[in-house]
Amino acid sequence: xWYNSYIILKKGDAMRLQISYSKNAASFYVVKSVYxxxxxxxKVYEKLGTYKELKAKLGDKDPYEWANEYVAExxxxxxxxxxPVVIAKYSPTKLIKKDEQRxxxxxxxxxxxxxxxxxxxxxxxxISNKYKFEYNLDSILSRLLYGRILFPSSKLSTYExxxxxxxASDFELHQVYRALEVIAKETDFIQSxxxxxxxxxxxxxxxxxxxxxxxxxxxIEQSEGLKQYGLSKDHKPNPIVQxxxxxxxxxxxxxxxxxxxxxxxxxxxxxxxxxxLSDFNLSKFIVCTDAGLASYSNRKFNDKGSRAFITTQSIKxxxxxxxxxxFNPQGWHLPGSLKTYNIDKLDEEKDKEKIFYKERWxxxxxxxxxxxxxxxxxxxxxxxxxxxxxxxxxxxxxDTNPSKISRxxxxxxxxxxxxxxxTNDGEHAENEIYSIDxxxxxxEGAFDGFYAVCTNLDEETSxxxxxxxxxxxxxxxxQILKSEFKAxxxxxxxxxxxxxxxxxxxxxxxxxxxxxxxxxxxxxSGMIIHSLRKMNFKLLKEEGxxxxxxxxxxxxxxxxxxxxxxxxxxxxxxxMKKILKITKSK
Numbered sequence: 001x002w003y004n005s006y007i008i009l010k011k012g013d014a015m016r017l018q019i020s021y022s023k024n025a026a027s028f029y030v031v032k033s034v035y036x037x038x039x040x041x042x043k044v045y046e047k048l049g050t051y052k053e054l055k056a057k058l059g060d061k062d063p064y065e066w067a068n069e070y071v072a073e074x075x076x077x078x079x080x081x082x083x084p085v086v087i088a089k090y091s092p093t094k095l096i097k098k099d100e101q102r103x104x105x106x107x108x109x110x111x112x113x114x115x116x117x118x119x120x121x122x123x124x125x126x127i128s129n130k131y132k133f134e135y136n137l138d139s140i141l142s143r144l145l146y147g148r149i150l151f152p153s154s155k156l157s158t159y160e161x162x163x164x165x166x167x168a169s170d171f172e173l174h175q176v177y178r179a180l181e182v183i184a185k186e187t188d189f190i191q192s193x194x195x196x197x198x199x200x201x202x203x204x205x206x207x208x209x210x211x212x213x214x215x216x217x218x219x220i221e222q223s224e225g226l227k228q229y230g231l232s233k234d235h236k237p238n239p240i241v242q243x244x245x246x247x248x249x250x251x252x253x254x255x256x257x258x259x260x261x262x263x264x265x266x267x268x269x270x271x272x273x274x275x276x277l278s279d280f281n282l283s284k285f286i287v288c289t290d291a292g293l294a295s296y297s298n299r300k301f302n303d304k305g306s307r308a309f310i311t312t313q314s315i316k317x318x319x320x321x322x323x324x325x326x327f328n329p330q331g332w333h334l335p336g337s338l339k340t341y342n343i344d345k346l347d348e349e350k351d352k353e354k355i356f357y358k359e360r361w362x363x364x365x366x367x368x369x370x371x372x373x374x375x376x377x378x379x380x381x382x383x384x385x386x387x388x389x390x391x392x393x394x395x396x397x398x399d400t401n402p403s404k405i406s407r408x409x410x411x412x413x414x415x416x417x418x419x420x421x422x423t424n425d426g427e428h429a430e431n432e433i434y435s436i437d438x439x440x441x442x443x444e445g446a447f448d449g450f451y452a453v454c455t456n457l458d459e460e461t462s463x464x465x466x467x468x469x470x471x472x473x474x475x476x477x478x479q480i481l482k483s484e485f486k487a488x489x490x491x492x493x494x495x496x497x498x499x500x501x502x503x504x505x506x507x508x509x510x511x512x513x514x515x516x517x518x519x520x521x522x523x524x525s526g527m528i529i530h531s532l533r534k535m536n537f538k539l540l541k542e543e544g545x546x547x548x549x550x551x552x553x554x555x556x557x558x559x560x561x562x563x564x565x566x567x568x569x570x571x572x573x574x575x576m577k578k579i580l581k582i583t584k585s586k
Contacts, residue, residue: 015045015074017067026051028067030074034542043542045074081575102539103548104166106566107532108146112583113562114511114518115142119197119586126193127186135175137182141504143169144176148508150533152486155180166537166545167580180500187503191255192279194510198252200586201514205249206280208467210288210474211273212247213265215240216482218490225495228262241490243478243502244268246276251473252513255280256506258499266295273301286310286457288467291317294454300367303456310468313371313452322362326373326450332356335462343375352377357461372461373452380449387444390416391436398434405434416441476525480512481505484529518561523554531555537571544572 018029028048033040048054048070054063077084096102115121124138146165147158159176162169183190198204215230217238223229227239240261246254257272269289276282284306289298294311302309315326329344334356341356359372390413397405398417405417418437453468481487487505492498515528523531531554537545549555551567559565564582571579 014078015071016042017071018042018044019064019067028054028063030071078572078574081572081578101163103164104537104539104545105150105164105533105535106166106537106545106547107535108150108165109566109579109583110515110532110558110562111146111149111511112142114514115145116584117201117586118194118511118514119200120145120194120507121584123190123193123197127182127189131182133178133182135171135179137179139169140171140176140179141183141507144504145508145511148485148504149512149529152484166576177497180497183503184496184499187499188275188279190503190507191275194507195254195280198510198514202517204252204254206254206282206285208249208286208288208470209254209276210247210249210471211244211269211293212290212471212474212478213242213244213268213293214478214482215242215261216487216490220493223261226258226260226498228260230261230263232261241498241502242268243481244272245474245477245506246272247474247477249470250517251470251477252517253477253506253510256502258502266293266298269293269298270301283307286467288471290471296365296367299369299454299456303367308455308457310453310455310457310464312468312471313454315373315447315450315452318371318452322371325360326358326452327446332358332375333461335460346377348377352381355465357465359461367456369454369456370458370464371452371454372464373450374465375449376451377449379451383448384445387416387441391441394436398436402432402434477509477513480525481509484525485509519557522557527554531558535566537566540570542573544570544574545576546570 014033016031016033018031020027020029027050029044030046030048031042032045034043035041048067049057051063054066058066120141121138124141128137143162143165144155144158147153147161151158151161151164153161155176156173159169159173195204215232217232217236217240218227220227220239223239226241228241230240230242232238232240242259242261242263242265244257244259244265246256248254255272255276257268257275259268269287273287286308287298287302288310289312291312291314294313299309299311301307315323318326329342330340332341332343333339334341334354343356346356355374355376357372357374359370362369362371393413394416397414405414405419416437418435418440420433420435453464455464457464485505485508487502490498490501492501512525512528516523516525519528531549531552535547535549535555538548540546546569547567555567559567564579566579568575
C-alpha cells in the first residue's frame with residue numbers, strides 16, 4: 001500500500017491542480033496560493049471529486065485532461081477578476097474569535113477618490129517636509145475628513161471609528177492633536193493649494209462668488225480668544241465663533257475664515273476677500289451677499305476694478321421716497337416685455353407664477369447702484385402662510401404658557417404677541433395681559449410679495465435676479481455643516497485646535513459638494529451621507545469582502561460616477577486591491 005500526492009502547476013498561476021492517491025482512489029483538488037498573516041500557504045479552493053466520480057460524469061473525457069483545463073480556466077477568470085469564489089463552510093457550534101473585526105465601512109472609498117483628485121495627499125507631503133515630523137499627516141487628515149462626513153463626533157471618537165474603515169490607520173491619538181496644531185498654522189496654504197488643485201479637476205465658476213457668515217456655539221461658559229459672547233444665530237447663551245465662507249458659482253466652497261464671536265459680521269468680508277485677491281490670483285468677480293452683510297463699506301469695496309456686487313436690500317430700510325416708489329402699484333414690468341402692469345389689477349390665478357419688477361438707479365454718497373424691486377403673488381402667499389402659522393403658535397403660547405413669552409429675535413413668532421400691564425380699572429400696574437399685535441401684523445403684511453436687490457451692474461434684471469436666487473446654496477452649505485457634519489457645538493478650547501476643526505469641516509464640505517456634483521445633484525445630502533454610512537462589507541477570510549448593504553439607485557449612480565464597483569456578490573482581495581489603487585489615483 002502506498003499514498004502519493006502531487007501538484008500540477010504552471011509558473012505564475014494562483015490556482016493549481018492537486019491529486020492525492022490512496023489505495024482505493026485518486027482525489028482531485030484545486031489548490032489556491034494565499035497569504036495568511038503575511039505568510040504564503042496553500043489552501044484547498046475546491047474539491048473536484050475522485051477519478052472514478054469524474055470518469056462517470058465526463059464519459060469519454062479524460063479526468064486528468066479535464067481537470068487541467070478547468071484549473072487553467074479558473075486562472076484565466078481570476079486574471080480577469082471573474083473567477084467564482086468557493087466560500088468556506090461555517091460551523092453553527094464554533095465561536096467566532098474574540099475581538100476579531102468582521103465588518104468594515106467602504107463608503108469612504110468614494111470620498112478617498114476625491115481626496116486624492118484634489119491632491120490633498122500632496123499638500124500633506126509638502127507640509128510634512130516643511131515641519132519634518134514623523135507621523136503620517138496624510139493618514140490623519142484623511143481620517144478626520146472621512147469621519148466628519150460619515151461619523152461626525154469628537155476627535156477621540158473619530159480616532160476610534162477610523163478602525164471601521166477598510167484600511168487600517170497608522171497613527172496614535174496624541175498625534176492627531178499634534179496634527180491639529182499644524183493644520184491650523186497652514187490653513188491659508190491649504191485653502192489656496194486646494195483651489196489651485198481643484199482647477200485641474202474641473203473648471204471653477206469664479207465669475208460669481210457668494211459670501212455669508214454664521215456662528216457656532218461652544219459647550220463652555222468662559223469667553224476667551226476666538227470664543228466670545230455675541231448674537232448667536234442658534235439662540236444659545238454660550239460663547240460663539242464666526243465662520244465666513246465664500247462659495248463659487250457652482251456651489252463649491254472657495255475660502256473661509258474664523259473670527260471672534262463678538263465681531264460685527266459685516267467686517268468679516270473684506271479681509272477674506274483680500275486673501276482671495278492675493279492668494280487665489282482672482283480679480284474679476286461679482287460678490288453676492290444678503291442684506292446683513294451689505295454695508296456701504298462692503299459695497300464700495302466691490303465697486304472697484306473688475307469687481308461688482310449684488311446684494312439683498314431691505315425695503316423697510318429704504319428712504320421714504322424710494323419706499324413710496326417701490327409700493328406704487330403702477331409701472332411694473334415682466335422680463336422681455338415693454339408693457340407696464342398695475343400689480344393691484346393682477347389675475348390671482350393667471351399671474352401667480354409671474355415675477356414682476358421695477359428698477360431705477362440711485363446714488364448715495366458717491367456710490368451709484370441700481371435698485372431692483374420684484375413682486376410675486378406666489379411669494380406673497382408664501383409669506384402669508386408663514387405668518388399665519390406663526391400667529392397660530394402665538395395664540396397657543398398665549399393660551400397655554402404665557403410665562404415663556406419673553407425675549408425673542410426679529411423673526412420669532414413671539415414678536416406677534418403684545419404685552420400690556422394694567423389693573424382691572426385700566427391703570428398701569430404689574431398685571432400682564434397678552435394679545436395678538438394686529439397693528440404689527442398689518443405693517444408686516446404690507447411688504448408681502450416684495451423683494452429687493454441692489455447692484456452696480458448694468459445687466460438685465462432677469463440675470464441679476466437669477467444670480468441672487470442661488471444664495472440658498474451657501475445657506476445650504478452652513479446647514480450641512482451644522483446638521484449633517486455636526487460642526488456644533490464645539491468642545492475644543494485652544495484657538496489653534498478650533499481653527500483646525502473648522503479647516504477640516506471646510507475641506508470635508510468641498511469634498512462633499514464635489515461628490516454631489518459628480519452625482520448631478522440627483523440626491524439629497526441626507527440620503528448621500530446615510531447611504532455612504534451604510535456601505536459596509538463583511539470580511540471573508542483569505543477570499544475577499546461581501547457587500548452587506550442594499551444596492552439602490554443611489555449606489556448604482558455612485559459606481560457609474562466613479563468608474564468602479566463594489567456591489568458584486570463578493571469583491572475578491574485582488575479586486576479590492578485594484579479598487580484601493582483607483583481611489584488613490586488622480
